[in-house]
Amino acid sequence: MATTETATLQSDSSESAAEVHPLDGVFSPKSVAVIGVTPTPNTVPFDIFQNILTSGYRGTVYPVAPGKRSIGAVRAYRYVIDIDDDVDQAVIVFPANVVDRALEQCGKKGIKSVIVISAGFREVGPKGIKREQRLKDICKEYGIAMIGPNCLGVINTDPAVSLNASFARKMPKVGRIAFLSQSGALCTAVLDFARARGIGFSKFVSFGNKAGVTEIELFDYLHHDDQTDVILLYLEELRNGRGLIEAARRITRGENAKPILAIKSGRTPQGADAAASHTGSLSGEDAICGAVFEEAGVIRVGSMEEMFNAAIMYTYQPMPKGDRIAIVTNAGGPGVMATDAAVRMGLSIPRFDQSTTDILQDSLPDTANLKNPVDVIGDARADRYTAALKAVLDDPNVDQALVILTPQSMTDIDSIARGICQIHEKAGKPIACSFMGATDVHSGVELLQEARIPHYVLPEWACEAMAKVQAVRQWRGQPIEQVQPLPVARDAARAVSAAAEPGYLSEDEALRVMGAYGLPVPRHKLCFTVEEAVEFAGEIGYPVVLRIVSPLIVHKSEVKGVALNLSNAATVRSAYDQMLRHISSVFPDTEIRGVLVRGMIPAGHELIIGAKCDPVFGPTLMFGLGGIYVELFKDVTFALAPIDRATAARMARRVKAYRLLEGMRGGARADIEGIQESLIRVGQHVSDFDRIAELDVNPLIVGPAETGNAVADVRIRLSE
Amino acid sequence: MDKDEVRQRVVKVVCHVLNVDENMVELESHFVFDLGAESTQSVELVAAFEGEFDIEMDDEAALEVQTVGNAVDFIAKYV
Numbered sequence: 001m002a003t004t005e006t007a008t009l010q011s012d013s014s015e016s017a018a019e020v021h022p023l024d025g026v027f028s029p030k031s032v033a034v035i036g037v038t039p040t041p042n043t044v045p046f047d048i049f050q051n052i053l054t055s056g057y058r059g060t061v062y063p064v065a066p067g068k069r070s071i072g073a074v075r076a077y078r079y080v081i082d083i084d085d086d087v088d089q090a091v092i093v094f095p096a097n098v099v100d101r102a103l104e105q106c107g108k109k110g111i112k113s114v115i116v117i118s119a120g121f122r123e124v125g126p127k128g129i130k131r132e133q134r135l136k137d138i139c140k141e142y143g144i145a146m147i148g149p150n151c152l153g154v155i156n157t158d159p160a161v162s163l164n165a166s167f168a169r170k171m172p173k174v175g176r177i178a179f180l181s182q183s184g185a186l187c188t189a190v191l192d193f194a195r196a197r198g199i200g201f202s203k204f205v206s207f208g209n210k211a212g213v214t215e216i217e218l219f220d221y222l223h224h225d226d227q228t229d230v231i232l233l234y235l236e237e238l239r240n241g242r243g244l245i246e247a248a249r250r251i252t253r254g255e256n257a258k259p260i261l262a263i264k265s266g267r268t269p270q271g272a273d274a275a276a277s278h279t280g281s282l283s284g285e286d287a288i289c290g291a292v293f294e295e296a297g298v299i300r301v302g303s304m305e306e307m308f309n310a311a312i313m314y315t316y317q318p319m320p321k322g323d324r325i326a327i328v329t330n331a332g333g334p335g336v337m338a339t340d341a342a343v344r345m346g347l348s349i350p351r352f353d354q355s356t357t358d359i360l361q362d363s364l365p366d367t368a369n370l371k372n373p374v375d376v377i378g379d380a381r382a383d384r385y386t387a388a389l390k391a392v393l394d395d396p397n398v399d400q401a402l403v404i405l406t407p408q409s410m411t412d413i414d415s416i417a418r419g420i421c422q423i424h425e426k427a428g429k430p431i432a433c434s435f436m437g438a439t440d441v442h443s444g445v446e447l448l449q450e451a452r453i454p455h456y457v458l459p460e461w462a463c464e465a466m467a468k469v470q471a472v473r474q475w476r477g478q479p480i481e482q483v484q485p486l487p488v489a490r491d492a493a494r495a496v497s498a499a500a501e502p503g504y505l506s507e508d509e510a511l512r513v514m515g516a517y518g519l520p521v522p523r524h525k526l527c528f529t530v531e532e533a534v535e536f537a538g539e540i541g542y543p544v545v546l547r548i549v550s551p552l553i554v555h556k557s558e559v560k561g562v563a564l565n566l567s568n569a570a571t572v573r574s575a576y577d578q579m580l581r582h583i584s585s586v587f588p589d590t591e592i593r594g595v596l597v598r599g600m601i602p603a604g605h606e607l608i609i610g611a612k613c614d615p616v617f618g619p620t621l622m623f624g625l626g627g628i629y630v631e632l633f634k635d636v637t638f639a640l641a642p643i644d645r646a647t648a649a650r651m652a653r654r655v656k657a658y659r660l661l662e663g664m665r666g667g668a669r670a671d672i673e674g675i676q677e678s679l680i681r682v683g684q685h686v687s688d689f690d691r692i693a694e695l696d697v698n699p700l701i702v703g704p705a706e707t708g709n710a711v712a713d714v715r716i717r718l719s720e
Numbered sequence: 721m722d723k724d725e726v727r728q729r730v731v732k733v734v735c736h737v738l739n740v741d742e743n744m745v746e747l748e749s750h751f752v753f754d755l756g757a758e759s760t761q762s763v764e765l766v767a768a769f770e771g772e773f774d775i776e777m778d779d780e781a782a783l784e785v786q787t788v789g790n791a792v793d794f795i796a797k798y799v
Contacts, residue, residue: 038756066755067739067744078744078754095759098752
């Protein structure tokens with residue numbers, strides 16, 4: 001074969017008038033140089049070049065292969081700077097130790113988009129970290145958007161581009177799902193999995209070490225990508241959790257909203273292990289992820305199966321108007337199982353209109369179940385299925401339908417599938433199917449897949465997927481509020497922390513800080529003599545509490561540093577003396593700063609409000625069941641601070657203890673609005689002061705609205 | 721053996737193993753970046769140098785050598 005000047009395939013001459021995005025060069029380059037290509041088949045450098053050539057790429061590709069005249073009959077260049085034409089994108093496949101040289105040449109050539117496939121960077125240790133930093137420096141110097149290093153590459157199935165700049169075995173089908181993955185190896189498995197299920201992609205990105213372009217910039221690009229309806233993310237390591245969440249919030253609601261489904265693996269418990277406070281020990285990255293993903297409308301899933309199940313439901317079907325599902329089945333057992341699953345996952349099983357029941361009665365045998373789930377009976381053929389499905393979809397009380405089929409000897413599977421396809425064309429409501437089995441139902445399943453009707457091996461999976469779409473709908477219906485700062489005495493709080501050394505504030509200081517931020521702190525005084533304590537107790541009224549204040553005593557009650565319910569001056573004197581004597585004998589060298597005196601707080605629900613400046617998520621807020629049960633039940637949730645009122649309300653509702661607060665079994669309703677107010681105020685505080693390493697308001701004693709809430713104890717640890 | 725002879729013989733080996741023209745090979749040339757050596761060819765180069773100069777090199781250290789000039793200096797220590 002003759003060597004061509006370049007591998008110029010069909011070039012699309014129609015210039016897009018659309019706004020240029022910084023990552024357009026990554027996904028839609030008009031020319032690509034593959035740098036470091038070798039002529040050896042079945043190697044990454046060769047296969048990537050070959051994939052670009054054979055994927056139907058509509059631009060121009062240049063192999064850069066020092067010492068080679070050509071690669072695959074395409075003229076090769078020694079260096080990228082030897083290419084006379086402009087180059088939009090470079091894919092670097094050289095070994096790690098020379099990637100920087102190639103990248104620098106890309107910068108000099110004016111190439112603004114580079115994919116570095118090569119491994120051997122931060123994932124291999126200190127030497128690799130240094131190499132990776134060099135790449136970052138070059139990208140910064142030349143303004144290069146870099147994907148990778150250590151990645152599989154990028155695929156854009158858009159027929160106007162058709163670029164497979166990866167070493168995946170095959171180009172996926174065109175679809176409307178974008179998939180982003182930190183793991184390259186997982187990508188190839190996902191592509192194979194998706195191909196088997198007929199699932200296509202709009203964009204497919206393995207972003208590897210994300211030394212340049214991160215998932216956050218990719219989110220932004222995909223938000224504006226008109227080929228993408230849903231974004232899937234596989235993430236192992238979060239470096240800028242706050243940035244990710246803020247980007248997700250912009251994408252999942254409002255104009256041009258798109259759902260994001262994410263798998264976050266790679267739990268890192270070491271941060272939690274080292275923490276001293278409840279907030280610290282409960283707020284590992286994974287625990288925060290679960291809650292803050294939800295707060296950003298990101299649907300967290302546990303497996304690829306779950307992810308794609310929901311993705312195809314969303315992309316193939318219209319958005320349902322509500323959560324009501326009708327089930328049509330030829331098998332009672334699976335129908336009941338599906339009903340259980342639907343209810344468990346938050347869908348509802350509506351009653352049909354009488355007119356629907358009448359139609360079902362006319363169409364089905366006497367033995368059929370005309371109520372939801374509709375059982376068309378085991379010997380049902382296509383006529384019964386189509387009549388039942390059409391009737392339930394026409395019912396005004398039904399928002400979506402699930403069709404279950406088990407293959408019996410008389411079941412005309414393909415005819416039933418075709419009937420469903422015909423109804424689907426005009427239904428206007430979502431339909432999902434579960435043709436249970438494998439071999440017998442295979443051809444019917446293919447017909448459904450061709451018609452883009454989501455099919456699931458198990459009906460429970462269908463319900464799960466429908467419930468996730470429902471979650472997307474509900475999230476979009478949530479009000480979007482702006483955080484409104486509340487009036488607080490910020491300077492007073494600043495004065496306390498400015499004077500404090502790193503470590504725990506004393507209880508007196510911590511209460512002053514919380515008081516400055518408007519939390520319900522009871523009247524208190526740090527007393528230095530017993531007479532002072534008695535005088536203050538008389539001033540605020542009995543009963544009172546004494547609490548030892550010492551920098552080394554964190555868990556006061558364990559060292560008899562707390563005396564409760566003191567009802568007169570004599571008991572205050574006695575408790576004061578005993579407390580000091582005991583602590584001085586047990587901890588002779590401990591500095592005692594005084595004894596804090598405050599009034600007894602009436603009994604109530606014990607809750608915790610925690611906060612910290614998290615290295616990944618920034619200022620983070622925790623709320624849940626407090627007191628001694630905190631770490632036993634771990635009934636806590638998180639949000640990124642500061643928060644608005646809607647978020648505070650959602651945080652309160654997310655914990656199991658919320659039922660207690662609402663007034664379970666005849667109990668009075670707690671001051672929930674007061675809790676929300678305290679959450680907002682603590683959130684504002686941790687956002688204002690980046691030295692808050694850990695903060696526990698525990699317990700916040702919560703009573704009914706007429707008595708309100710009170711901070712019974714608070715610990716604040718400051719960082720450097 | 722003087723260093724110039726080492727250089728000439730190194731260049732000859734490099735051209736043979738990597739199948740490149742002599743005019744491409746300079747002392748600063750990087751085996752991978754400038755001359756397109758594949759990973760397996762690095763091992764072939766070490767073996768070819770050992771054969772050419774009838775020496776036995778420390779393999780690990782030899783594979784760290786990245787340019788023609790470095791190879792000349794490295795081999796000169798053995799001959």
